[in-house]
Amino acid sequence: MKTTLTTLQQRAAQGEKLAVLTCYDATFATLLEAAGVDILLVGDSLGMVLQGQHSTLPVSLHDMAYHTAAVARGATHSFIIADLPFGSYQASPAQALRSAAALMAAGAHCVKLEGGAVMVETVAFLSARGIPVCAHLGLLPQSVNALGGYKVQGKTDSAAQQLLADAQALEQAGACMVLMEAVPAALAKAVTGTLHVPTIGIGAGPDCSAQVLVLHDMLGITPGKRTRFVKNFMEGADSIQAAVNAYVQAVKSGQFPAPEHCF
Numbered sequence: 001m002k003t004t005l006t007t008l009q010q011r012a013a014q015g016e017k018l019a020v021l022t023c024y025d026a027t028f029a030t031l032l033e034a035a036g037v038d039i040l041l042v043g044d045s046l047g048m049v050l051q052g053q054h055s056t057l058p059v060s061l062h063d064m065a066y067h068t069a070a071v072a073r074g075a076t077h078s079f080i081i082a083d084l085p086f087g088s089y090q091a092s093p094a095q096a097l098r099s100a101a102a103l104m105a106a107g108a109h110c111v112k113l114e115g116g117a118v119m120v121e122t123v124a125f126l127s128a129r130g131i132p133v134c135a136h137l138g139l140l141p142q143s144v145n146a147l148g149g150y151k152v153q154g155k156t157d158s159a160a161q162q163l164l165a166d167a168q169a170l171e172q173a174g175a176c177m178v179l180m181e182a183v184p185a186a187l188a189k190a191v192t193g194t195l196h197v198p199t200i201g202i203g204a205g206p207d208c209s210a211q212v213l214v215l216h217d218m219l220g221i222t223p224g225k226r227t228r229f230v231k232n233f234m235e236g237a238d239s240i241q242a243a244v245n246a247y248v249q250a251v252k253s254g255q256f257p258a259p260e261h262c263f
């Protein structure tokens with residue numbers, strides 16, 4: 001049976017933790033689906049892990065459509081979210097609609113965009129036109145140059161209040177899910193408790209409705225130092241399938257993320 005937005009929202013509302021991983025190709029789409037991953041995220045992190053870029057900014061809409069189509073061919077019943085890349089949606093709601101349409105035509109079931117209050121009008125515009133939108137809050141990698149690095153967000157009282165207000169405004173505008181990246185666990189818990197739609201966390205503590213990691217990070221093959229919220233699931237696993245199974249089990253049971261993965 002196809003996993004739909006409705007079934008995901010129902011399962012999250014019943015308290016089931018959802019397991020999400022990034023996915024960029026057909027082979028992994030088939031593998032992740034067989035292991036019980038609930039949502040495949042075609043992330044613009046592909047610029048870093050596949051293309052070797054130093055940020056996600058150089059990723060094009062064409063790149064995203066290419067990888068989304070590959071994932072869609074490998075998956076038969078998964079819910080696929082695709083990132084709108086830098087520069088493809090910020091100019092106007094009309095620009096966002098054209099870009100989102102390209103990703104939906106490539107096989108996505110939902111698009112994700114980065115930003116809070118500034119994206120409310122765009123989220124409303126896309127949602128009203130039949131495009132499910134996941135809003136991405138907290139650490140916004142496409143804004144790395146303004147943020148001054150990949151740093152934890154929402155640490156001050158005023159930043160936390162702003163993030164909560166943004167999440168509520170985006171839900172009101174029609175966002176079907178809200179992803180939070182690198183924020184204090186207590187803030188993500190408060191947001192999850194306030195919203196009606198599922199939340200997806202990465203470095204956002206154990207109380208989000210869903211967890212996501214970059215595939216290459218959880219397989220322990222990303223070069224360089226591991227960030228705090230990453231766990232290498234290949235440790236103690238004898239295959240990639242076993243590692244992905246272990247990730248799904250750890251998310252479903254609430255064992256991942258543990259306190260050492262949280263801010």
Ligand SMILES: Nc1nc(=O)c2c([nH]1)NC[C@@H]1CN(c3ccc(C(=O)N[C@@H](CCC(=O)O)C(=O)O)cc3)CN21
Pocket residue numbers: 045048049056139141149150151152182203214216217222227228229
């Ligand atoms: N492979 C990969 N995994 C990711 O999770 C990921 C990407 N790439 N590319 C885009 C962004 C960048 N990401 C990051 C990177 C670092 C931190 C991080 O935890 N930074 C440290 C140090 C920050 C500082 O210097 O103050 C932190 O403690 O916040 C968080 C998210 C997440 N995303």
Ligand SMILES: CC(C)C(=O)C(=O)O
Pocket residue numbers: 022041042043044045046083179181202212213214
């Ligand atoms: C890390 C997740 C949230 C993402 O946006 C990506 O993979 O691009």
Ligand SMILES: [Mg+2]
Pocket residue numbers: 043044045056083141
């Ligand atoms: Mg992204």
